[in-house]
Amino acid sequence: MIRADQGDTVKVHYTGRLADGTVFDASPTDRPLHFIIGRKEVIPGFEQAVIGMYQGGKKTATIAPEQAYGPHRPELVEEIKRSLLPADLTLEPGRQLEVDPAEGQKFVVMVKAVGEEMVTLDANHPLAGRELIFDIELLEVTKGGAPKNAH
Known part of the structure; x- marks a missing residue:
C-alpha cells in the first residue's frame, strides 16, 4: 500500500463542513484536488491530515482555526x-x-x-476563526512527482 508523505503528489476527494453540518466546499466528483505535500498549496491542517494516509483510504479530520484560515481578527x-x-x-x-x-x-x-x-x-477570511471538518478520500499517491494523468 502506498502511503502519502512529504514531497508526494496526491489526488483527493474532499467535503469541507462546519460543526453545524454546513458544507462550505467540496471537490467536484469529476475533478479531484491535486496537490504536492509540503508546497503549501492547501491549508496546513488539510495537508497534515493527508500525511500518513494510504492510497484508497478515507478519514474525517477536524482542523483548528490556527491550522486553517487563522483566528478571527x-x-x-x-x-x-x-x-x-x-x-x-x-x-x-x-x-x-x-x-x-x-x-x-x-x-x-x-x-x-x-x-x-x-x-x-x-477583511477576515470568511472561514477565519472557524473549526473545519473535512471528509477526505485519498485516491492516488505519486511518490515525489506529478501523477501521470495530472491535468
Whole structure:
C-alpha cells in the first residue's frame, strides 16, 4: 500500500463542513484536488491530515482555526462612512467587495452590516476563526512527482 508523505503528489476527494453540518466546499466528483505535500498549496491542517494516509483510504479530520484560515481578527473589521463608497454600489450583508486602496494591493472584504450612514466591512477570511471538518478520500499517491494523468 502506498502511503502519502512529504514531497508526494496526491489526488483527493474532499467535503469541507462546519460543526453545524454546513458544507462550505467540496471537490467536484469529476475533478479531484491535486496537490504536492509540503508546497503549501492547501491549508496546513488539510495537508497534515493527508500525511500518513494510504492510497484508497478515507478519514474525517477536524482542523483548528490556527491550522486553517487563522483566528478571527477584530482589527480587520471596520465601520466606514457610506458616503466613502460609490453611490451606485449595491450594499447588502454577505456581499463581497474588492477593495483597491491607494497602495494598489487589492483584497476582498465582506459587507457585515449596512446602516443609513455607516457600513461595516470585514477583511477576515470568511472561514477565519472557524473549526473545519473535512471528509477526505485519498485516491492516488505519486511518490515525489506529478501523477501521470495530472491535468
